Amino acid sequence: MTVLMTGFPGFLGSALLPRLLARREHVRAVCLVQPEHRALAETRVLELENDHPHLRGRIDLVDGDITAPDLGIDPAELAGLDGVTEVWHLAAVYDLAVDPELARRVNVDGTQQVLDFCRSRAHLGRLHYVSTCYVSGRYEGTFTEDGLDEDQEFRNHYESTKYDAEVLVRAAMAEGLPATIYRPGIVVGDSETGETQKYDGPYFLAEFLRRQLSVAVVPAVGAADEVKVCLVPRDFVVDAMDQLSVLPASLGKTYALTDPNPPTVRRLVETFAHHLGKRVLWVRLPLGLTRAAVGSVPGMERLLGLPAEALDYFASPTTYSTTNTTTDLAGTGVACPSFDAYAGTLLDFMGAHPEYDSKAMV
Known part of the structure; x- marks a missing residue:
């Protein structure tokens, strides 16, 4: 059994990966890494293995590009990923002033390539997709976790392309792809x-x-x-995703991961x-x-x-309902500080x- 993660060695992925593998014994992780981030990724793996001995020998790095077919993975390495059972798609451009072409290529086209990869995995159990609360754009009122298309206007290309990407994920879910969507707010430090x-x-x-x-x-x-x-500390985001990811009830749901107050x-x-x-x-x-x-x-x-x-x-003008999140995390000990x-x-x-x-x- 194999977990594929995009977005490593990023801010969320680096903290999330050891939690996922601690909960999933005998599972290996394959992290898709851009060549320019390879050295940083290798250093991060060594740091994680030193801090978490249970990770030793369980994390592999594969060069790739989410905007390319088959995620830009070399065919020889792609053949070894037939056993992928989970995909965690965290990679995105997080920048309010992002160029529209770059935002669309990474956030939208990249998500489409990840969906195509998921459809080609015979043993896929679930896609975990990290969206953002700000798919809401400038929606006036309380934006619900189940809502998406509310005729909202967007402030920047980051918001609009993350919205378009979530539209793609929801369409794939409607066609039968097993997935869970997580929408963090403005993620701050631990x-x-x-x-x-x-x-x-x-x-x-x-x-x-x-x-x-x-x-x-x-x-x-x-x-x-x-x-x-809409602030949220990183540790709550990764703890919540880790906990929710193994709940049968979370399949097909969307979770706003932000402070309810x-x-x-x-x-x-x-x-x-x-x-x-x-x-x-x-x-x-x-x-x-x-x-x-x-x-x-x-x-x-x-x-x-x-x-x-x-x-x-x-x-x-927007506030965010966290009903799905608070309901499904009740009794787990995971709560936003x-x-x-x-x-x-x-x-x-x-x-x-x-x-x-x-x-x-x-």
């Missing part, structure tokens, strides 16, 4: 250690606050007491500011004008540490590790 691989999302806000004087001026581009920020914009800003020793001065500004100014004035984004694309999410419990840990890690930036592995 709630216990703060560990992360890049600083984006709310980390942009932290950097924006850090660069200011003792009184930090913050633009209120939306209703700060009403807009919710997310912080408001005001709570997020004030919590970060307090930890950084700042006092906040709120200034109400229209979103469109603020976004245009930050995005068009040369050097403004670099000066502020806050990209224009991130501002949209501080005026988001409160934002207040880990916010300081994220900032402490950020302060101790200035070597990271906002760039994602593509």
Whole structure:
């Protein structure tokens, strides 16, 4: 029995893989790796084997490309993957400012190639597909886990291509492909250690606050007491996927993996500011004008540490139902921690590790 994973050695895949294999005795993992990430992947495997001795000899790396037929796997190696029983598709471009051609090639065409690969596996038990809560786009109201096409508008090519990819997965499910869909929110570092691989999302806000004087001026581009920020720590995401993946009841379901009680914009800003020793001065500004100014004035984004694309999410009209997630995880001991419990840990890690930036592995 074999598990195939895309997206290794990425942020989620590196943490998820040891959990999956701990729960699946006598199963080997094959990780599809782009050649340019081969050296990093080999180092990551060694680190995992040192930390988790049960992994030794159970992880193989295969060069490939999710945008190519047969995932770009050499035919000689492809023949050895007839026994794949599970596919975990995590690979995607996670970038709010992504080029539309790249986003479509990786997020949509890549997902189609993964689906074709799954259909060709005679022993496939399930595809586990990692989507995003932001297939919701700018939907106004509570976006449900079972919903998808709600005539929503999208803020960027990341959202629209992840939506199109999930449409493909759902169509394959309707045709009989066994699958489960997971929709993480904005994934931040580990709630216990703060560990992360890049600083984006709310980390942009932290950097924006850090660069200011003792009184930090913050633009209120939306209703700060009403807009919710869809944050979720990595450890909850991987623990939830690991747990849900082996439940018979999870087959065919979609799970929103995010905080069921997310912080408001005001709570997020004030919590970060307090930890950084700042006092906040709120200034109400229209979103469109603020976004245009930050995005068009040369050097403004670099000066502020806050990209224009991130501002949209501080005026988001969407909240997310987590009914499927909370119901099926009940009694397992897996639950999303409160934002207040880990916010300081994220900032402490950020302060101790200035070597990271906002760039994602593509």
